[in-house]
Amino acid sequence: MSNSAKAEAVLALHRFGMGPRPGSIAAVGSDPRGALIAELDRPLALAAADGLPNSAKAYRTVADANARRAARAKQAQQQARKQQTAATPAMSEDQIQAPTQNQEKDAAEKAAKQAADAVPDPGRPIYLQEAKLRMEAALAAEIGFAERLVWFWSNHFCISANKIQSMSGAYEREAVRAHALGRFVDLLLAAEGHPAMLFYLDNLNSMGANSIAGINRSAGLNENIAREIMELHTLGVRTGYTQDDVISFANVLTGWTLVPPGADPQHGGEFVFNPRLHEPGGQTVLGKRYEQEDDEQGRAVLRDLAAHPATATHVATKLARHFVADEPPPILIEQIAKRFRDTEGDLKQVAVAMVSSDEAWRGPPTKLKRPTEWGIGMIRATGITVIDPGRYAAGLELLGEALWRPSAPKGYPDDEASWIDGIGRRLDVANNFAERISGTVDPQVIIEDVFASEIAPEVKQAVGRAETRQQALALLFMSSDFQRR
């Protein structure tokens, strides 16, 4: 391979993939665009996921454990109270110092807490298994373009494991991974109809004011999911929808909920349309009337939102910003948006349009990688393919990008200004990682073999002059060759 071909392969791996790993430059070869596009034809499903519970099962498992925990706590509390009552009269009267009510209460609460804590929480192990699977898929990918697209869409349609940990990994597999290279409308329908999303955006108990349940319970609407779908998932903010559209769309989505896990051991945690919660009658959203009677009403609105031209522009802008530049070239955005419109949101074709544009390949590499992307690139360069998910999750949390835990429905930001001040933190993590691997990983091998010497001469020099191998690795991982793309 010529040097310029190597340089372009490295750019392809950084900008659109998960970063170079041993052998990946040769695998990309002399046609990086073709190699990226070819990767999109491989299956995205994770074979290793077969052993993991689906989202409903994961949710039921955690709900069952919570119920057991509550029961154990109650038993222990009752037991402790009984013992106290029994103990008091046994003391002689003159030495009695009756336990105050507070002491009794404290002891009972302590017993309850201990009993509850004895029931293990299955949510965390499920989360970590899912994290390991996702991480190792990124390490195993030859280039990683398809995995990057999964990550992108997962962040676009984000939920938070702080609210719904049990389903967080399964949600990504079922809703996002399954459709990341399919049609946008199918991805949208899968994400918004997924119990994890309905839970995350507060729709489970949202009910129409004139629905059966709304009348009986004098309860009503929650606007959250309707607003975020229009603002974040489809049209984009300030694209013309009004407060009335939000309310109407929220009414449309009433009844989109899940099967309560306590009520149904077979289907608890699955999506269900509950007509008792649903606001009866037609609704007008963005000037169009929807008269459907059931959840078909919501699907009809979602299909129209997916086909709206503002959605194409919104999605194209986010894609270009994520992969290419904080301020992407308008031509590139239009090229991607056009393909989105022309193919009715065929996301594979949209991805092809992006990497086929010369605009997507221009330098210099100014994008600062997000922490997860940088971290995975660092690990890939060493050839490591198996990780400890607990350590990995803790590292991402320290770097400000905890897996599936963005602090708001907008997901993690994608611009340099949001992340650059965390560079010192990256140094701590890189230094720590370098310490652990310095016995087995040679920085010169990474530079020469993994990167085919496509590293800035200043970096090579700094690595060559380092006092220790740990220091050399830390400097290499912190160099802009690793941070930027």
Place this chain on the structure above:
Amino acid sequence: MGFDNHLPTRRELLVGSGALFAWSQMPRLARAEGRDPRLLVVVLRGALDGLGAVAPVGDPDWISLRGDRALVLDGKPPALPLDAFFALNPAMPNLHRLYKTGKAAIVHATATPYRERSHFDGQDVLESGFTRPGRTGSGWLNRALVALESGGRVDPRGSRALGIGSVTPLVVRGSAPVMTWVPQKLLPASEDTQSRLLDLYRHTDPKLATVLQARMKLASLGGAPGSGDPMSDDPTLMPPGIGRVRAYFAEAAGTAARYLAKADGPRVGAMGFVGWDTHIAEGAASGQLYNLLGALDGAFAAIETNMGEAWRETVVAVVTEFGRTARINGTQGTDHGTGTVAFLVGGALAGGRVIADWPGLKPAQLFEDRDLKPTTDLRAVLKGLLRDHLRVEEKVLAEAVFPGSADVKAMDGLVG
């Protein structure tokens, strides 16, 4: 089926946090008057329900509006009376004490100029100081520093800004340099490695060099003096709990106060707390909002304690992107709204009052028949503080700090 109360984890809190500190001699004009003022801005992200925090118990429509969710003086627990009309959420005894001694004021029915209901645009307007979202990449506090600097009132070494957390919030961003402080858990790289990396960045990536240099300078100050480490236990994915939230609020605010209190330390800072988006089971009197306000109240106590002598020259301004619906929604929460409250606390305040041009709560008096109508422009409050506490010039405030705010008069008499 139980809903999780969505309390933020410590990391989430950290990500939502940020602090900005101008370096020592910044408010030189104020110092010429024999003062040494401190200003800390706290952003509550997610939109605080102002009516759940400070209740208009004297409004005849209050009970009918909120029903049994209304804070009342004979509630369980009882709301804390502020004056004949307003009462404070019972979770905030510290704030109540400060208010009673004239060291806290509350602005009610206030809002930025933003009138839509997107969190993210709302925070953009709140933090950028512009009238519309998406207009700039800098924050008003940073631009206030720059303005002071260009006026020659700042130490020639230049101002410095400091962020707490891994994601830098907009209010901190701008041309005044930003330094970040993140609680340490890992052992940091050696000074030698840091110097070598700085040298490498100087030759290859000047932007990264600036950031790394700022971090090294901060470390040379000795870090947060006397601070504990909020990340010292396993920072990972433990179930969120209000105890952790309380601890984090107190730790983060207390750390900021320790920096501000130092004789040669910074004088201006900003930080953020997330978690206020109470769509479900808001719980003003006993649930999630009560808990969060209690945590904020604890942060006030931590600031007061850690400021020490400097407390009497301190102003803390607590602001949020917008309020929430006046009525309770269908899931015992509130949706995105407009008018809300701002808390002002500190020894330098002329407090002991609720500042409000009360709009009323009848349907026709609500903004779009749903939100508390904003009658006080939040920029007037912030301009009043910047002018009278730090001595930022009125013209600069109207043009550079809050562009397009010439007709929004800075509020008089906030500082004692």
